[in-house]
Amino acid sequence: MFGSILLLIYALFLIAYVAVMGYAMYRVWLFGQYRALAGMSILVTLCFVIAMLGIIAFTLIGIGRYTWDDSAHFYIDKLIHVSDQNTQFQAKTTTPKGGVK
């Protein structure tokens, strides 16, 4: 469950981030149309875009390396499986050899 919440938070953050920064950069691009005033604004904005995309790509690659299946179903399956194994092990060890007469 924690993993799902985390991924959801990151997805929402990413959407809001891209929307806000994208609009800000669009306004800078409009400003850059005034050649006399533009200066290095477009160039520096491109550098920031590359840095942002790099961080996002790095994070997404990092996220993909880990197991995020922490759902209740996954936990329950694991627990049932382990408890079955333990029960079988206990049954084997507590039952006398040759069976109960």
Place this chain on the structure above:
Amino acid sequence: MTQSVVLHLHENEKIIMILRRHWLVYLPHIVIAFILAVVFMAIVLVANVSMSGKEFSDILHEFAAYRGLIWGVFAVGVIAVIGFVLFLIARHTIQPTRQTARHIEFFKRNWYVFIVIATLAIGFTVALGSFLLLDIISNRAAHEALGGNISDHLGRGALTIFSGMYCLSLVAYLYASWLDYYLDIFVITNRQILDIEQIILFGRKISETNFQQIQDVTSKVKGLINTLLDIGTVFIETAGEKENFSFEDVQHPTFIASTILEIQQQQWEYAAGGDEGRAEMEVKVEESSNKFSYNPNAEIPEQFQKAVGVRDNEELPIRQAAHFRGDEESTHQGGLIHLGRAQDREPQERRTRVQGGVITQPYYGSERRQHREIPDETIPEKKKVLYTDGRVILDHGVIWQSNQNLTDDIMDVLNQMDAENSR
């Protein structure tokens, strides 16, 4: 989608200077980002060590084994301290500036900003710590009961997500502060002065004034570094209810102030009929920087000469009526021009009398005196509109002051109004 208008130049309007703040203004933001990055790196280092699947005591032993790491953290701390000292120096030496004033407020007055930042930092730490704790506790349980590494993945994944969000926020902060610094532009044209102020990401404030409304221009340089680098503030006081201007953190403020006064003087002299003074200055425009050259002996280009002057010389009876005899007054057809004798750049009063009142404006005259006799027959009788570079004064005192081009239709309407009022 509509495009916001930032700069609209008139037909004959030319940009003379484009000024930006000195790059030192951006230095405090870089230092802040550096400190935040160093703190973050330290947290990530500790988190990585702690997520190695060991218990706290083992982690401490393991941490002690990492002598190189300890020295690295120590070095990072030293660098952080040096950066903070640099920031303090920058904050105290770049004055007076709006940018640094914000920082002073940020650190001294706006304590609630500190609370917000502290809350975020504590929240970030608690969240990360919770995941680490969850990782350590459940790691043991997982290894004992589940035989898996769910929480291990969860902890490291959470660290990756938080790292990504933190780094993106840091880049956003740097970008917003860079926009706030770089898109604050001061534009001086031959007709007006514009102050384009970028407010963080989306806000923008544009103020403008023309040279006729400038009353006083002063420059101020304060502080050791500012004096060494010749960085300062140019204050422009304007007439009426218009907002005063200040060019902050610009290089060569004294030269900029004197150039503004030169341009204003040229405009007055040209509008009033002077010929000698306006052929003195050549300003070469270089885009996107405050580098420009100034040659007082060069002849002014014809294009610039036209741009500085008024649009239509044929319709300028005020020029033709001008007689400059020091402090003498000259009158013609209800219009009276008085030009004070210029002495050592002290602003003199310039009074233009029209029916219904006297317009008083400052005049920064030169020591040159001009004399021109204009025969009366050259002055058209029907033209009762007095026009001085964007300002139209009718005989009965109506003033037209607008950035709109003065077309023949507007002139006809104004003359018609004048005629109706004269009856």
